[in-house]
Amino acid sequence: MSFDSLAIDVKDLTKIYPGAVRAVDGVSFTVQSGTVFGLLGPNGAGKSTIIKILTTLSRPGGGSVRVAGVDVVAEPGPARRMIGCVAQQSGVDPIATGRENLTLQGRLYGLGGRRLRTQVDDLLERFGLSEYADRPARACNGGMRRRLDVAMGLVHEPHVLFLDEPTTGLDPETRKELWAEIFGMAAVGITVVLSTHYLEEAEELADTLGILDRGKLVAMGTPAELKREMHGDALRVELVEPPGEARVRSALSCLEGVCDIVVAGSGLSARIDPGTATAPVVLAALESAGVRVVSLTLSPPTIDDVYSRHAGRLLCGMPEARR
Incomplete structure (x- = not known):
């Protein structure tokens, strides 16, 4: 060129x-x-x-x-x-x-x-x-x-x-x-x-x-x-209290269309198949496992999601102190 x-x-x-x-x-x-x-x-x-x-x-x-x-x-x-x-x-x-x-x-x-x-x-x-x-x-x-x-x-x-x-x-x-x-x-x-x-x-x-x-x-x-390369929608769940990652994975791992499950404190994020049909199933599975939910949001993929997928950690839009 x-x-x-x-x-x-x-x-x-x-x-x-x-x-x-x-x-x-x-x-x-x-x-x-x-x-x-x-x-x-x-x-x-x-x-x-x-x-x-x-x-x-x-x-x-x-x-x-x-x-x-x-x-x-x-x-x-x-x-x-x-x-x-x-x-x-x-x-x-x-x-x-x-x-x-x-x-x-x-x-x-x-x-x-x-x-x-x-x-x-x-x-x-x-x-x-x-x-x-x-x-x-x-x-x-x-x-x-x-x-x-x-x-x-x-x-x-x-x-x-x-x-x-x-x-x-x-x-x-x-x-x-x-x-x-x-x-x-x-x-x-x-x-x-x-x-x-x-x-x-x-x-x-x-x-x-x-x-x-x-x-x-x-x-x-x-x-x-x-x-566009990201599969599905981003699911973010705020929980009443930290549930423990093993407990959440046990409740969700058997569900179809749910992947990239991440638990951090009282927050849960995952990717689900496009559309809203999977979200109620996730909510029901968490409640059945005794994991209490405060809120649930669903959104298309963002640059934050892309970054998290490829670099393995989320910046949340804030600058880090040093490189």
């Missing part, structure tokens, strides 16, 4: 750390230009390692990686000029003004003169920072500093932008504003790689999702495709 259509091309990527820890184990995927690619996975899945390799901060143990048509191992310098990176921890200098932060970032990429001044002014306007452009960044609130972070990642007009947990800690309004900016980036041809623990954010923004677990790519597709 040509450079114009393919922004990222990863083949058989591996990374082994001391102690024979396979952080990345034979991962392959491609990302089309001008799309948003969401990278999901629990702590230790390999997300951070893959992003470090893609952004030339770490060398792979094997395989090949091309970003914006450039081999990141053979040509790290040219690759860095093709990418922007917004880390989870802010890179803003709190003492410098917004304008100074953007100008310094542009100079690091060799920009200067009228071109840089115009680019800085455009970004300040685009991200709603013009009013605060000449104030120290420390005087801005967290949402403004995060918008400045993203603007700094765009100052040299990269082909691919990496965003690591870009909306963590933002209020809902600022978060939606940043979502709109991400959509806008893709609309003008910038490829966005989004690493996030917010599942609803990944579903809303990403054209394609990749789910990692224990160093392997365990699922990849559009959100709609991944949900």
